[in-house]
Amino acid sequence: MSYRRLAASAAVLAAGVALVPAPAHAADPASGRPGPHGVARPDRVGPQQREAAAFTSPADRSVRPAPAAGEAGAASADAARNEIAVGLKAFTTSAHGIEVDATTTGTANTVSVSVDWGDGTAGEETSAGGQTLTVPHQYGKPGGYTVRVTVTDRATQASAVNQIAVWTQGSHFTPHTPKRLLDTRNGTGASQGKVPAHGQVRLRVGGNAEIPAGVTAVVLNVTVTNTTGGGHITAYPDGGERPTTSNVNFAPGQTVPNLVIVPVGRSGYVNLHNGGWEGVDLIADVTGYFTKSASSGYTPMDPQRLVDTRNGTGAPKGRIKGYGTLTKPIEGLDNATAVALNVTVTNPGSDGHLTVFPGSGAAPAVSNLNFGAGQTIANAVIVPVGPSGEISIRNGGWNPTDVVIDIVGYYSPSGPNAYVPLKPDRLLDTRDGATWPWGPLGGRGYVYMPLADGFPHTKGFVLNTTVTNPEGAGHLAVAPDPNSLADYDNGTEQWPPTPTSSTLNWTRGKTVPNLVQAGTGPYGIIDIWNQSDADIDLVVDLFGLYEDN
Structure with missing residues (x-):
């Protein structure tokens, strides 16, 4: 199978998202590398992605101060004061x-x-009466x-x-x-019993825990378990329209977790929809939330390997023992x-689950991933x-397992980026010949x-990546691209360094999803790599972005 380099594109802002195929570049015989398939610049005429909030205070709410005692021209000023007013409209822009x-x-006149902006800053402008000034x-x-x-x-x-x-948009x-909010197996957070086929569970978030x-x-962290058929789970805000995207995909007999960052409805609830033909049990554990108040902003990082127990990177070499904890x-x-x-589990000696939690004390009764x-x-x-300043990883299995951890970003009081949820949108589906004419992503190739x-x-995106129809085992990697879009358009791009991190792992024939928080790098381009020797189909859904000020 030859290497292939492909491109997908989307304008992620108020204008929308579109994929516009463009001609492929020729291969470079001297380097032995094939040329990339390219796309045109993002089409900004697509569907609205970011909904700007609007605020209004009409002119009749204006207050007119009385003239100061002895003010010159008080009589004429009085008459003018009875007329002058200012109406206000405000819109979020980022x-x-x-x-x-x-x-x-x-x-x-x-x-x-x-x-006065209400944050300790102020400014002054000049305008003509009867006109609208935008500031x-x-x-x-x-x-x-x-x-x-x-x-x-x-x-x-x-x-x-x-x-x-x-209110700001971010x-x-x-x-x-970490705390369990939902477990349909025992009635935590909802009625006990499986979520029926094409049914949903309404989960209270605001005002809970x-x-x-x-x-x-x-x-x-949403986990689907006790599955008897295939399907997918979609998370979305209560009161909103259910999107066509997916968060968790599963097959009969599988237990599958995936991290979800989902907007909360005005009611304080989110919905988890079972898109399968059979009932499933659902588990949901919370590890944080977003509010429109100053707390911790996000700083994306180029993915870095934090721990690899197989070779002693960042931790003692050797598997974490059964029911053992690595701090x-x-x-x-x-x-x-x-x-x-x-977080990746590999070489486990038995079935089990992994729990990642703050500090070095006892592990909470939650899980982050389940393994066989x-x-x-x-x-x-x-x-x-x-x-x-610590985190801990507990092996909830009987026997030892290796653990690999890559860090992709962090939150802190000085973090410059705020989160903006977007209307979920499917950016890429290599199975769809109408929007992607090049078919599956070839082994060792990447999509830019x-x-x-x-x-x-815009410094980062929240994406959900799903690999399906893989013809062999492998893993997916996501990293910023060192090339600019002009480099690709001009055919002067350089083959990027192969990432050493991983995002999700698969075996032949399995469908596997995983959330990705992807930094945009120096040129706003994200690469998604097929780190296997065989073809895969790739689906990428967009859920939000991080933006600085």
């Missing part, structure tokens, strides 16, 4: 950004427009702010004040001690409150860092995805 439209009425602003932290606008008629000194409450992360009301999104210090990450990891004897399986993990090309403030 994770931290807003625009305020201030429309002055009641005067045709030039006006001064003073804006942008970037907040340093996500949250709610009161914007106060004062307009002053420069001829009469008449003034009016109006204010508007706004949210910060708050770690939560010390999670505050008003959370915007929640981090759950790992988290160092050099600027007061990290939580870390984003990809001899199986290699991975799952994304977001875990709080304990007070002493210029998701943030041209948008330097």
Whole structure:
């Protein structure tokens, strides 16, 4: 099987997402490497992906200060004050950004427009009476702010004040001690019993387990078990339309976990839909949540190997014994409150489960991934860092197992990036010839995805990757691309270094999903690698992004 390099593209912002195939570059005979299949720049005419929030305070809410005693021209100013007003509309433009439209009425004169942004900063502009002035602003932290606008008629000194409450689009992360919110096997968080075919369970998040009301999104480890047929699980906010994307895929007899970052409905609930033809049991453990208040922002990293017990990287060499625990210090990450990891179990001597938790004490009654004897399986993990700067990994199996951990990012009070949930969207499905004419992704090849090309403030994406129809065993790797989109368009790209990290592992014929928090690197391009010698089909779904200010 020849190597292939393919490209997928999406504009991830207010404009939308589209895949636009373009001609393939010719192979380079001198290097022996085949040329990449390319795509055009993102089509920005696609469906709306980011829903901008709007806030309004009409002109009739304006307050007109009384004239100061002895003010010159008080009579004429009084008349003017009875007319001048300012109407306000505000719109979110990014994770931290807003625009305020201030429309002055009641005067045709030039006006001064003073804006107090509610974060300790202010500014002043000039506008014509009867016109709308648009003023942008970037907040340093996500949250709610009161914007106060004062307009002053420069001829009469008449003034009016109006204010508007706004909320940023982005949210910060708050770690939560891992806790089980749902287990349909015993009635935790829902009625006891399997979720029926094409049915769903409604899970309370806001106001549950010390999670505050008003959370915007929640981090759950969702596990499907006791499966008798194949299918998939879709997580989505209560009260919203169920998307066509998937979070967890399963086959008969499988127990499959996957990390989910899902928006929470206004009711405080999320829904977990069973897209299979038979009933399944569902388990959901929480490790954190997002709110529109300053807490911990995200810092993406190029994937780095943190632990590999097979060769002694970051921990003593040798498998973690049955029911044993490995404690790992988290160092050099600027007061990290939580870390984003990809955790892989390999060479297990028996069935079991792995639990990743903060600190070095007793493990909580939750799980991050489940495994069978001899199986290699991975799952994304977001875990709080304990007070002493440590995390622990407990082997819940009878016999020893090797563990491999890659770190892809971390959360901290100084983290610059806020999370913005997006309408779930399928970016790539190599099975769909209508949108992807090149078929399966070949062994040792990669797909390059210029998701943030041209948008330097977008620093990371939350994706769900699914490998299906694999013709052999292997693993998937995700890493930033060192080439620019111009390099690909001009045919001057260099073959990227092969990543040493892994995102998910599969065996022949199995369908395996895993969440990915992918950094965008220097040029906003993400590479997804098939690290096997055989073809695979690849599905990539988009769920959100991280953006700085």
